[in-house]
Amino acid sequence: MKMKKWTCFLIGTLMISSLLGGCAKTPETEKAEPTETKSNLTESGMPIVKEPVTIKFFAPKRFASQNLNDIMLWNEYEKMTNINVEWNDVIREQLVEKKNIILASGDYPDVFYGSRFSSSDQQKYGQQGILIKLNDLIENHAPNIKRILDQNPEIKKAMTMPDGNIYAIPTITDPSFTAMRSGTFMWYKQEWLDKLGVSMPTTTEELYNFLKQVKEKDPNAIPIGGGPIDNLISHIKGSWGLGNRGASHPNVDVDPKTGDLRFIPVASEYKEMLQYIQKLYSEGLLYKDTFSANADQAIANGIEGKYVVHPGYNPEAMFKQKGYTGGLTLTGPHGDQLYANVGATVGSSGQFVITSNNKYPEATMRWVDYLYSDEGAKMFFMGFENVTYKKTADGQYEFVDEIKNNPKGLTQDQAAAQYLTWPGGGYPGILKQQFFKGSEGMPSSVEAVKKVESQFPEEIWAPFVYTQEETDKMSALKADIETYVTEMQAKFITGNVPFTEWDKYTETLKKMGLDEYMEIYEAAYERYKK
Numbered sequence: 001m002k003m004k005k006w007t008c009f010l011i012g013t014l015m016i017s018s019l020l021g022g023c024a025k026t027p028e029t030e031k032a033e034p035t036e037t038k039s040n041l042t043e044s045g046m047p048i049v050k051e052p053v054t055i056k057f058f059a060p061k062r063f064a065s066q067n068l069n070d071i072m073l074w075n076e077y078e079k080m081t082n083i084n085v086e087w088n089d090v091i092r093e094q095l096v097e098k099k100n101i102i103l104a105s106g107d108y109p110d111v112f113y114g115s116r117f118s119s120s121d122q123q124k125y126g127q128q129g130i131l132i133k134l135n136d137l138i139e140n141h142a143p144n145i146k147r148i149l150d151q152n153p154e155i156k157k158a159m160t161m162p163d164g165n166i167y168a169i170p171t172i173t174d175p176s177f178t179a180m181r182s183g184t185f186m187w188y189k190q191e192w193l194d195k196l197g198v199s200m201p202t203t204t205e206e207l208y209n210f211l212k213q214v215k216e217k218d219p220n221a222i223p224i225g226g227g228p229i230d231n232l233i234s235h236i237k238g239s240w241g242l243g244n245r246g247a248s249h250p251n252v253d254v255d256p257k258t259g260d261l262r263f264i265p266v267a268s269e270y271k272e273m274l275q276y277i278q279k280l281y282s283e284g285l286l287y288k289d290t291f292s293a294n295a296d297q298a299i300a301n302g303i304e305g306k307y308v309v310h311p312g313y314n315p316e317a318m319f320k321q322k323g324y325t326g327g328l329t330l331t332g333p334h335g336d337q338l339y340a341n342v343g344a345t346v347g348s349s350g351q352f353v354i355t356s357n358n359k360y361p362e363a364t365m366r367w368v369d370y371l372y373s374d375e376g377a378k379m380f381f382m383g384f385e386n387v388t389y390k391k392t393a394d395g396q397y398e399f400v401d402e403i404k405n406n407p408k409g410l411t412q413d414q415a416a417a418q419y420l421t422w423p424g425g426g427y428p429g430i431l432k433q434q435f436f437k438g439s440e441g442m443p444s445s446v447e448a449v450k451k452v453e454s455q456f457p458e459e460i461w462a463p464f465v466y467t468q469e470e471t472d473k474m475s476a477l478k479a480d481i482e483t484y485v486t487e488m489q490a491k492f493i494t495g496n497v498p499f500t501e502w503d504k505y506t507e508t509l510k511k512m513g514l515d516e517y518m519e520i521y522e523a524a525y526e527r528y529k530k
Helices: 001-025 035-040 072-081 092-105 119-127 135-141 144-153 151-159 180-181 188-195 204-216 229-240 268-282 295-303 361-372 376-382 412-416 443-450 467-492 499-511 516-530
Strands: 053-061 081-089 110-111 171-175 185-189 222-223 252-254 261-263 307-312 322-324 353-356 390-393 397-399 428-430
Touching: 001 428, 053 092, 053 361, 081 092, 081 185, 081 361, 135 144, 135 151, 135 361, 135 443, 144 151, 144 188, 144 307, 144 428, 151 204, 171 229, 180 443, 185 188, 188 412, 204 222, 204 307, 229 268, 229 307, 229 322, 268 467, 268 499, 295 307, 307 516, 322 443, 361 376, 361 412, 376 397, 376 428, 428 467, 467 516
Parallel strands: 053 081, 053 110, 171 428, 222 307
Antiparallel strands: 110 353, 185 307, 185 322, 252 261, 390 397
């Protein structure tokens, strides 16, 4: 009898130990910071930890030649922080594929950096315990991010998931940096305006007449082109009153007639806009390979100075071409004059997430928080004084000649990427005009935005967030609906599908579930308003 009791006791003890051991391995409990790790933290400033630690990051890069484990920015930051980041870097074109493989494998890095976790990904992997909650870490260990959120409640709202948790840190743009929030502009080659003796176009009709004159004067010139069709649409949609809540929601805004949400690609105004672009295309005014050219072809034409009007990023940065000037907000056929191509202060979502494998979450949060300070932003975007940048007599910052006017013929982005990692990649941080010298921070871009900012929408939406159930439904709907919209956009513009098929197009969208798509959007909008 005693033996039986003793055996039962042992079995019970083993079962309890097994259960406790199982609990110890759950993501929820692994998030707890060991006491010895906390004691290694410094109170504030640099270094972040007293004794060196290593943290594993997964991140994209733009250029294959870059090695994030041996680049000046991160080598110097390691010396400052005492934190050695072990980078697993991939070319940005492989980001989604590689990220999904890692997530499926269960062998996660400590941090996914610049990896574009959508709000649905944040909720999905956050609720599974793969991503840790950042609310308390921001409150207690991220004074720079906390200050930004306290000063800009709309940013916090865009970062907070419906369950009340923050799982990721986004790219943030200083609200006053309007050239960055616009990003791209309509750039006109000044010599052509002078050659034809005309003023900068102020209406869509004047733009058409200008492009037509260019074509007649020089059949080899490309009147307008140099980027994807979305660039052109984003700049002229406001001339038909579309996009009245800004660029973060390219397919949805508010119908001014009813006050209800509107799916832009079925609006009659959108059809008129496409008919206008189709006229440009059919008359050879819009670059004929807009829908088929790759980025290399587009850049090659730009470097040769072939584009007379370029809707896109600053030609000085893109093509090493000076002599372009930013255009005006065009008034459309019904009197609409709106500059819709301006986004919210919250940029790419999910640029920095910490996984449950991370043994140093407090130190990791301190590491990324520095990038949201003035000194951190200057380091990240400008680099190091007298190596990558110099201070001018009037207290401004500018890249050294090796980067601005590279002797080997490298573009500014290519030259900067030898030392820094911001060109062409996603990243956490805050974009400030005084430190960002990429396309949007160039003096000509700053001047360009001054011409159009008085026509910005009165209300600019930040990205919405969705519940997990909404996300599951929306993912399927979005894939079908938005892919179809893009395909038909190209077919209408090229004339492969005539506009007599418009009703069939809108009916197809309804059959694809457009009403449900808009119901989900409405629910997210109602939460956003609150």
